[in-house]
Amino acid sequence: MWSRQQRGDGLVVARQLHLSGYAVRVWLLPATNYTSDFTVNRQRLPAEVACAELNLEKLPTLPAKATVVDALFGTGLSRPLEGAAAAVVTYLNKSGAVVFAIDLPSGLFANAPQPADSAVVQAHHTVGFELPKLAYLLPHNARFVGEWQVLPISLNQEFIHNTPVDNYFVDAKLLAGRLPKRPKFAHKGTFGHALLLAGSYGKIGAAVLAARACLHGGVGLLTVRTPVVGYSILQTTVPEAMVLTDPAIDFITELPDLKPYAAVGIGPGLGQEAATKEVLKQLLQQATQASVPLIVDADALNLLGTHRELLDELPTNALLTPHPKEFERLTEPARDDYHRLELLRAFCQRYRCYCVLKGAYTALGTPEGPVYFNSTGNPGMGTGGSGDGLTGLLLALCADQRLSPLDAALLGVFAHGRAGDLAAQQTGEAGLIASDIVRFIGPALHELVAQ
Numbered sequence: 001m002w003s004r005q006q007r008g009d010g011l012v013v014a015r016q017l018h019l020s021g022y023a024v025r026v027w028l029l030p031a032t033n034y035t036s037d038f039t040v041n042r043q044r045l046p047a048e049v050a051c052a053e054l055n056l057e058k059l060p061t062l063p064a065k066a067t068v069v070d071a072l073f074g075t076g077l078s079r080p081l082e083g084a085a086a087a088v089v090t091y092l093n094k095s096g097a098v099v100f101a102i103d104l105p106s107g108l109f110a111n112a113p114q115p116a117d118s119a120v121v122q123a124h125h126t127v128g129f130e131l132p133k134l135a136y137l138l139p140h141n142a143r144f145v146g147e148w149q150v151l152p153i154s155l156n157q158e159f160i161h162n163t164p165v166d167n168y169f170v171d172a173k174l175l176a177g178r179l180p181k182r183p184k185f186a187h188k189g190t191f192g193h194a195l196l197l198a199g200s201y202g203k204i205g206a207a208v209l210a211a212r213a214c215l216h217g218g219v220g221l222l223t224v225r226t227p228v229v230g231y232s233i234l235q236t237t238v239p240e241a242m243v244l245t246d247p248a249i250d251f252i253t254e255l256p257d258l259k260p261y262a263a264v265g266i267g268p269g270l271g272q273e274a275a276t277k278e279v280l281k282q283l284l285q286q287a288t289q290a291s292v293p294l295i296v297d298a299d300a301l302n303l304l305g306t307h308r309e310l311l312d313e314l315p316t317n318a319l320l321t322p323h324p325k326e327f328e329r330l331t332e333p334a335r336d337d338y339h340r341l342e343l344l345r346a347f348c349q350r351y352r353c354y355c356v357l358k359g360a361y362t363a364l365g366t367p368e369g370p371v372y373f374n375s376t377g378n379p380g381m382g383t384g385g386s387g388d389g390l391t392g393l394l395l396a397l398c399a400d401q402r403l404s405p406l407d408a409a410l411l412g413v414f415a416h417g418r419a420g421d422l423a424a425q426q427t428g429e430a431g432l433i434a435s436d437i438v439r440f441i442g443p444a445l446h447e448l449v450a451q
């Protein structure tokens with residue numbers, strides 16, 4: 001146990017571990033003054049628990065298989081560790097001990113990028129309180145935070161819910177009641193007719209995956225616009241979908257009339273031909289005029305990236321689904337994880353759009369400002385075509401007029417990750433392919449309705 005945190009959290013943990021029968025030793029990082037909480041907690045430490053100040057000249061040798069609780073520093077840190085604190089952290093990281101950090105690994109900044117080469121505890125586990133910290137969710141912090149969990153500490157729930165925040169963590173509880181049951185007398189007209197523009201020579205598979213995901217997402221009717229090369233493939237592999245074939249053989253060159261459709265999705269496997277760019281441009285204009293919900297993904301995003309003037313034509317509340325590389329093409333290279341989030345917020349406010357920035361904790365940016373971090377999904381989903389499935393699912397949910405754009409996006413991202421988790425229970429992570437995720441969209445949505 002290495003303790004310093006202002007209130008003496010580490011001393012409390014030491015006392016509790018001792019009472020539970022563990023052999024505990026406490027080392028304190030020397031300080032010139034201690035808070036009264038710290039002093040009280042030190043006095044309450046049972047006499048049997050050895051407690052000594054760390055001596056930099058002679059740091060303690062840890063027993064083999066020792067478990068260390070790092071309670072040196074918490075969220076208050078404003079500059080990188082230096083001197084004795086940095087030396088202790090470096091020593092701990094080399095010790096081979098299993099490290100549990102309380103609240104935040106010591107040395108890690110709570111709300112800012114980590115300066116290169118700063119001393120930070122590389123915890124195997126981080127235990128936080130009540131709500132996850134933003135720092136847990138960022139890719140560059142993974143090697144410091146390790147696996148994390150949050151424990152309740154009886155904070156007032158009303159206070160938590162009434163405090164306005166910039167970032168939300170999306171779990172099943174937050175989504176409870178947001179996906180309505182299908183009414184008894186519903187028919188296919190109730191759930192909307194979706195239009196998907198997808199596929200080009202060599203990438204019809206992306207259209208197939210998105211189409212299947214849209215159908216498993218509960219859409220009433222689906223029409224797919226695809227070039228001639230896609231016709232037989234789609235009619236054979238997705239007989240539930242109707243196909244509206246483009247006149248061109250290999251890529252899409254004409255926009256169909258949008259009147260019949262409740263929502264439109266464009267992008268999976270689309271290719272980036274000049275004629276297809278014109279289709280995208282017309283779509284942006286006509287979707288704005290008709291106020292039809294629009295989902296923009298994959299090559300449609302790449303086209304927006306190379307023709308940035310088109311961004312100004314995005315309809316209000318459009319839903320974009322870039323992975324970090326596609327997002328960079330739309331904006332600029334991010335300096336770090338925090339900068340990427342700033343870019344996300346600025347992008348969504350500027351274009352009045354929703355933007356699903358995909359990753360391990362997919363971040364949904366909103367025109368209003370708040371960002372929602374998704375909690376489902378697994379590394380097995382890093383496989384070609386999984387994003388195409390997400391687009392199809394989001395298209396189905398946007399075509400369902402009962403859902404707000406925000407709820408459609410939150411539910412879609414959450415259910416897609418959950419489908420990946422359910423599928424991986426059968427396939428394992430390596431064996432998981434995009435079609436497996438699509439097969440489990442139904443069960444994932446069912447869990448959300450059943451709540």
Ligand SMILES: NC(=O)C1=CN([C@@H]2O[C@H](COP(=O)(O)OP(=O)(O)OC[C@H]3O[C@@H](n4cnc5c(N)ncnc54)[C@H](O)[C@@H]3O)[C@@H](O)[C@H]2O)[C@@H](O)CC1
Pocket residue numbers: 202203204205206207267268269270271298299323324325326358359360384385386387388
């Ligand atoms: N079966 C098919 O027909 C498939 C078609 N696809 C289509 O192929 C086209 C090109 O899309 P791609 O996305 O493959 O190519 P891109 O060149 O747009 O992006 C791929 C690169 O993005 C980076 N990236 C992705 N996620 C990242 C993350 N979380 N963190 C950091 N970097 C990350 C990686 O470096 C990766 O190599 C799209 O139209 C897409 O729909 C792909 O979805 C693959 C499957």
Ligand SMILES: Nc1ncnc2c1ncn2[C@@H]1O[C@H](COP(=O)(O)OP(=O)(O)O)[C@@H](O)[C@H]1O
Pocket residue numbers: 322323358359360361362376377378379380381382383384385386387388389390416417
């Ligand atoms: N490590 C991970 N943990 C959770 N989800 C992941 C992980 N890696 C990828 N995913 C999910 O898989 C999908 C990948 O989408 P994308 O990169 O567009 O793939 P593709 O272009 O091949 O369809 C996204 O929904 C993303 O959130």
Ligand SMILES: [K+]
Pocket residue numbers: 379380381382383429430431432433
């Ligand atoms: K996989």
